[in-house]
Amino acid sequence: VGKPGTDVYVVGVGMTRFGIHVDRDVRDLCEEALFEAMQDAGAFPDDMEVGYVGTVGLAWDAPIMAGQIVFEQVGVSGIPITRVENACGSGSNAIREAWLAIRSGEYDVALVCGVETMNRPLQDQIPRFAMFGGGDALMEGTMGLFPPGIFAMVAQQYLNAGWITREDMARIAVKNAHHGSLNPKAHFQRDLTLDQVLSARMVSFPLGLLDCCPMTDGAAAAVLCSQEAVPRFRRHAPVRIRALSQVSGTYCEENPREFVADTVVRAAQQAYRKAGLRPEDIDFVECHDCFTMAEIVHTHDLGFCRREEVGRFIREGHTGLEGRIPFSVSGGLMSKGHPLGATGPGQYHEVVTQLRGEAGRRQVGDARIGLHENGGGFRHGDTGIVCVSILERAD
């Protein structure tokens, strides 16, 4: 087996189309994503030495041991298989566990999958407060502090400070809809106009319906391996995980601070430091744009501009496909969709596809280094989890 401390590579990715799949359960969705990822890597079930599945799992069609249940569908059993849950960051957390497992020297090849069904009828039997609580169901959940409300409060703060306008928010929706229109795996494949976004039904002021990501079903998967194992999987250019970080919120109530989490800043700084890179070195970003306002926060938290100038930065088009630092080139959570546990591996799918130069009409020019950011959960106004990875084309 491998060497402790080895670099880790992504050698295969797969995903279902994200969308509404009321007729498919988690096994069916994962089967497609897992087979695609193994095929993409030129790998076989017997190559897999360790497995991780990320899912919030509120759908009850895979409540316990979801990992073993979905991996068996593609002939992978016997190996250690672990289910990870960490709110909307479950899938990235699963990737991180695989990364740690390979770096420990115990395993050379890992199979990772993220999945969620959000639209299955079975779900109506579940107390949804937990999901809508976005995390701490006993605290914020029962107080009604749901994700749209949280980002609506952040938006109010930014609007009051004059850092952004309402139109800047809508521009994110328009941009990500356009990116989604170029992605055959996206939930929504249609352009939006500023007018459509601004006149959409209100959800939580100032966030309208088109400022929010949809309820999406889907699965995404990846094959990861140690440096030593890379030569076994040369169907595509390997992608190196140059840095990976995970943090949780600090929930420090004594600290006087604004209603903005510092989780993304901390995770990004750790990742940049580990990679020895700066924001200027990044070619594109897949971020956790669960709301237009979320992408705005990430734009400055990931280091691409100062907070006070984020409105102008967006207005000037720097985060568009042809801009200085394209954001959410897959369509993002807003248009590609946000099937909780599948979101992180779905972002990996996009970053790897871009780094291979295989993203078709949404290809970012000369993409060598991509940044991935996936978060989840809320507690006392802070984010529960944020994962950041920096991936690099390695050939």
Added chain:
Amino acid sequence: VGKPGTDVYVVGVGMTRFGIHVDRDVRDLCEEALFEAMQDAGAFPDDMEVGYVGTVGLAWDAPIMAGQIVFEQVGVSGIPITRVENACGSGSNAIREAWLAIRSGEYDVALVCGVETMNRPLQDQIPRFAMFGGGDALMEGTMGLFPPGIFAMVAQQYLNAGWITREDMARIAVKNAHHGSLNPKAHFQRDLTLDQVLSARMVSFPLGLLDCCPMTDGAAAAVLCSQEAVPRFRRHAPVRIRALSQVSGTYCEENPREFVADTVVRAAQQAYRKAGLRPEDIDFVECHDCFTMAEIVHTHDLGFCRREEVGRFIREGHTGLEGRIPFSVSGGLMSKGHPLGATGPGQYHEVVTQLRGEAGRRQVGDARIGLHENGGGFRHGDTGIVCVSILERAD
């Protein structure tokens, strides 16, 4: 930070009394166990670099991000915190992730917790089929193949083959009840007679009520660290994790075989090989005795006798406190209790307590090396997960 490939040590353990705690939620239970573990290690919240929580989490009072929710109770936040779920093996899986994280070289000190509430009124809102399915709710669960039924079938096979008698099964319950009577943290602290066990209400023939573990609430925690960090936590003799293995079932339907999983055998063989030890080197065992029949299977699967002679082996008292290889010295799942996610860390608590020579009236004489086995889940007649660790007193 640490060195990739480092050995990992247990330097602190803590647990609530296992029992029925309808008035305590997961936060409250974990707070006690986590504080006790940190205090036991002489560690502070700021020492913790990475955290894992294992819980099946069907209780809904910690549905999403359970890790962050319980760790904040003891002032641990900001660091990467991950919830792991793997049926009744969730807690051991959490320990394993911490072990991998330290061995990766990314972290020196990890905090791990396992927890479950099984008796809270809130649970009545939940479709219990998932829990009673013991794993694959869509398959065995809907067919009624619940854990007592599975082990009842195994028992029938052993009885028919003449490998055991009904009394041998009952002897396990009597033995483990006696061990529990000596453990102030056990759910049941009372002796049982053979007659009581044999005449108890039938659950699934031939398993009576006292052949089954109870529904228990509780939490247990541990502080793990790298070899380099051991000198920082010298309140007690450190315990080295000499080997740790995790496997899942193979679910291979083509293979003509008996209705007995090979998961424990495979996990044990891996652990013995990694440790460079044989069963003769082990001083005592904490195993997953969810039913009397389960401990019987583990007795030979872990390599202490041949299957055909397991009845005689038990009859001769070799697995009692004064025997050749004491099993379930804490009282086991049968008497200490089985709060799913807390079970694995609770077993670690016992093994570490024994290796430190602090187990009081249930102390195993000259305990230098202990074996821990924790399993969970069923699929197609195989076990979903089995974890085995071999722990060694390291001073």
